[in-house]
Amino acid sequence: MKKSILILICAFAMLLSCKKSLLDSPPEILVPEKLIFTEINYVTEFVNDIYGATLQSGFSATSSTTFIETATDDAKHNNLSAEVQRFxxxxxxxxxxxxxxxNYYYTGIRKCNKFFEQIGQVNTVDHGAPIIINNITAEVQKQRLIGEVYFLRAYFYAELIKRYGGVPLLTKTINVGEDANTPRASYDDGVKLILKDCDSAFNRLPVDYTASNVQNYYGRATKWSAQALKARVLLYAASPLNNPSNDASKWEAAAAAALPFANGTAPFSLTAISNNMANYEANFRGNPYANKEMIWVQNESNQNYLELRNYAVGFDREVGE
Structure with missing residues (x-):
């Protein structure tokens, strides 16, 4: 017994004498940064994480799925203590x-810039042969991911200039010790960067993902997501708020960008409604991947928070119907 205790004490002493504690060992789940941007699967996961910043906006004024419309005279929130009531x-x-x-959007922008700085390291060929994953070459996936990140950066900046006007335009990462005092750019400069990113995204993204496992790609940006964002930004830029001189060329640019959605070039259309709402209801209760009204969507779990917090008092919103 004494011998066993002595062995345990010696073993414990040896552990304590190690220069590096076992507790200092990084979990195996952590992937080194230099490895992330060499493997296409890791790069894909990195881009997936960037999409997380988009979930902070959409139709919500806050993270509590509150319609931003309730901050205006057009709607009223049924919870008098909701954050949106402050407006x-x-x-x-x-x-x-x-x-x-x-903070959310600049976090997303930094990740986008990090991606652009590192994406050149990704391996697309192994021993002279193209790397193929899920019947798609790594080079094709790489170009698609570049398009997605251009779209995401454009989206983040579009949301920022919509709220704040001109903002600092960062196209590279700022590291610790570097000067972070980037001057505020003009609203028009912000629009130019967004349009450039939208065009870069449009040239790289697919029309849709029907040739792939659609469910796995649902919610990712497409060519038409980028075009729709471009049209929206140009429309806001032409509005009286940002175009006090009523420059007609800005309205013409907005109309030209939106034209594909009006003339049938873009594969979207409104659901035809007959004498009742059955068709419209089925549009959202059926297969969402076939919904032609949705240009770009955000995935949500099956819950009824939106109805619970926004539907009229007394409405049977508890069941989300």
């Missing part, structure tokens, strides 16, 4: 803004 009561400020998404 109506005047209780919001720069330090207390329910729609403050500055």
């Amino acid at each position: 109506g009561t005047g209780a919001w400020s720069a330090d207390n803004n329910p729609d403050n998404l500055w």
Whole structure:
């Protein structure tokens, strides 16, 4: 017994004498950064993470699935203590803004810039042969991912200039010790960068993902996602708020960008509604991948928070119907 205890004490002492503690060992689940941008699968996961910043916006004014419309005179939130009520009561400020998404979007932008700086390292060939994953070459996936990240950066900047006007335009990462005092660019400069990124995305992204396992790609940007974002940004740029001189060329540019969605070039259309709402309801209860009204969507789990927090008081919103 004494011998066993002595062996245990010696073993424990040897562990303590090691220069590196066992607790300092990184979990095997962590992938070194230099490896992430060499393998196409890891790069794909990195891009998936960038999409997370888009979930902070959409139709919501806050992370509580509150319709931003309830901050206007057009709608009213049924919860008097909801954050969005601050807009109506005047209780919001720069330090207390329910729609403050500055940090989320610049976090996403930094990840986009990191991607562009490192994507050249990804391996697309192994021993002279193209790397193929799920019947798609790594080079094709690489170009598609580049298109997605161009779209995402354009989206983040579009949301920022919509809220703040001109903002600092960062196209490279800023590391610790570097000067982070980037001057604020003009609104028009922001529009130019967004349009450039949208065009870069349009040239690389597919029309859709029907040739692939659609469910695995649902929610990813497509060629028409980029074109729709471009049309929206140009429309806002032409509006009186940003075009006080009413420059007609800005309206013409917005119309030209939106034309594919009006003349049938883009594969989208509104659902025909007959004498009842059955067709419209089926449009959202059926297979979402076949919904021709949706240009770009965000995936959500099966829940009823939106109805619970936004439907009229007394409506049977508890069951999400």
